[in-house]
Amino acid sequence: MKRTTLSLIAGTAALAAVTGFAAVSKPDASGTHSAEAAAQLPVERTSLLCPAPSLSDIAETSYTSFTPVTKGTDGGGKAELQSATEESTQAPGGSKDGKGDKNGKKKAPKSLVTPKTPGTPATGDSSGSDTPALVGTAEGKFAPGWTVQETTEIAAGTGRGLQGVNCTAPDTEFWFPGASTDAARTDYVHLTNPDDGPAVVDIELYGKDGAIKSTVGEGITVQPHSSEPVLLSTLAAARETNLTVHVSVRSGRVGAAVQALDDKLGGDWLAASADPAGDLVLPGIPKDATSVRLIAFTPGDADADLKVRLASPDGQITPAGNETLHVKSGMTTAVDLGDVTRGEAGSLILxxxxxxxPVVAALRVVRGKGANQETAFIPATAPVGTRATSADNSAKGTTLSLTAPTGAAKVKVTASAGSEGGQPVSKTYTIKSGTTQNIDAPVPSGLKGTYALTVEPLDGGPVYAARTLSATENGVPGFTIQTLPDDRGTVAVPQADQDLSILQR
Structure with missing residues (x-):
């Protein structure tokens, strides 16, 4: 068999593996071939990783799983969320964790959350400090746009307040501007390996004067099906108020997130910034923010000079005294913007x-005053794209912020059915060019439990979104913010015609 024939078969097999479907069409009678646009087909498998939520014995954590209804999916599939240390394979001679039967077959691990149908959230919860990192897999009709939210309430102690994070897909590189090794901060970078082989990871730290020399962060091995919380202060002796953390994977892949805990200002999860870019959007600054700090870093060899704008409900304005920002190459730059929103919804545009x-950036946002202050983070994010989803919403504690930085946009927002009852509701909104709007998001009729919000741009320019969850505990205004990039629920599959002449080459 000729090498070209093997290549054709291999290419067709690879396409089938991605989409679950491959077709070879009859060639055109005229012998001509017309190129067609790539088809957008639903993904058939999605993986998500959730970091271990807390080291506090009084932590209360909830997990919410949601898959929006997607056209083109079949009736099969499932979604599971299990401990990272549990494996679903058989272990000959017995299970290493002791959960095997007398024949040595490993029992199927229990899923913390088990969704029953797309369009309806499923929830689970845990308590205390021994909740492990979780590995999630969704297949079939549950895969496109699958979203899992991890939300933790801590009543007292370092990092007290509300902490939230979207469970993320494994990857090989992450940037975290906004971390710290200040004396008042306890920051961990959580590394979770979902695969059967070890992952080898490097962690680099960059402060105001550049790279912080350390060999401790080099070649960290994360064992298969395990998670490692790495305390940043153990990687370098220097105390830095504002740090950029770079996680790069030499072999394998991991999920990564930074847990930033403050002695007095509460704490939250710091999600990775969007990939380095010249233009960045950081959406969803709460209108009652009392302090906003911008942290930026450029990984290249050139300095970056940025214009700083705030997209308010009335248009873009320039923060007084912070019209521009100079970011030196390889050095973390931070600037305090104060109460930049002045009582109105806002998003920062760089x-x-x-x-x-190319630059990465994040905001540290503080609400409250005195002893009742709480912190959250907003990383630069990608636009909503085709669709984005936010899980674990409540009727009173949810704020949805939409930003259209370059052109007016029409957006459809759908509130799903409730996790314990209620019917979905949709509304359409128009966001004016250059503005940020905290919209009056729809709530499911007859809501019981929590619900999901799905954002779908219909027309106009790109849209950026963020969701804020708020909950007051003992007078402390706990809150957490998650950005809403595209859910990557579909994949582009190119159209192809059969060309039998390749067999004769």
């Missing part, structure tokens, strides 16, 4: 004032 240089 754009090059000259040559475009």
């Amino acid at each position: 754009s090059p004032s000259g040559r475009s240089v």
Whole structure:
């Protein structure tokens, strides 16, 4: 068999593996071939990783799983969320965790959350400090747009307040501007390996003067089906108030997130910034924020000069005294913007004032005053794209923020059925160009339990979104913010015609 024939078979098999469907069409009678646009088909498998939620004995954690209804999916599939240390394979001679039967077959691990149908959230919960990191897998009709939210309430102690994070897909590189090794902070980078082989990871720290020399963060091995919380202060002796953390994977893949805990200002999860880019959007600053700090870093060899704008409900404005930001190459730059929103919804927009240089960035946001302050983080994020979803919403504690930085946009927002009852409701909104709107998001009729919000741009320019959850505990205004990038529920599959002439080459 010729090498070209093997290549054709291999290519067709690879396409089938991605989409679950491959077709070879009859060639056109005229012998001509017309190129067609790539088809958007639902993904058939999605993996998500949730970090271990807390080291506090009084932590209360809830998990919410949701898959939006997607056209083109079949009737099969399932979604499971299990401890990272549990494996679903058989273990000859017995299970290493002792959960095997007399024949040595490993029992199927129990899923913390078991969704029954797309369009309805499923919830689970845990308590205390021994909740492990979780590995999630969704297949079939549960895979497209699968979202899992991890939310933790801690009543007292370091990091007290509300902490939330979207469980994320494994990857090989992450940037976290906004971390710290300050004396008042206890920051961990959580690394979770979902695979059967070990992952080898490097953690680099960059402060105000550049890279912080350390060999401790090099070549960290994360064992298969395990999670490692790495305390940042153990990687370098220097105390840095504002750090950028770079996680790069030499072999394998991991999920990564930074848990930032403050002695007095509460704490939250710091999700990875969007990939380095010249233009960045950081959406959803609460209107009652009392302090906002911008942290930026450029990984390239050139300095970056950025214009700083705030997209308010009335349009873009320039923060007084912070019209521009100069970011030196390889050095973390931070600037305090104060109460930049001045009682109105806002999003920060960064754009090059000259040559475009890739940058990563995040905001540290503080609400409250005195002893009743709480912290959350907003990383730069990608636009909503085709669709984005936010799980674990309540009728009173949810704020949805939408930003259209470059052009007006029409957006459809759907509130799902409730986890314990209620019917979905949809509304359409128009976001004016250059503005941020905290919209009056729909709530399911007859709501019982929590619900999901799905955002779908219908027309106009790109839309950026963020969701804020709020809950007051003992007078402390706990809150957490998650951005809403595209849920990657579909994949582009190119159309192809049969070309039998390749067999003769």
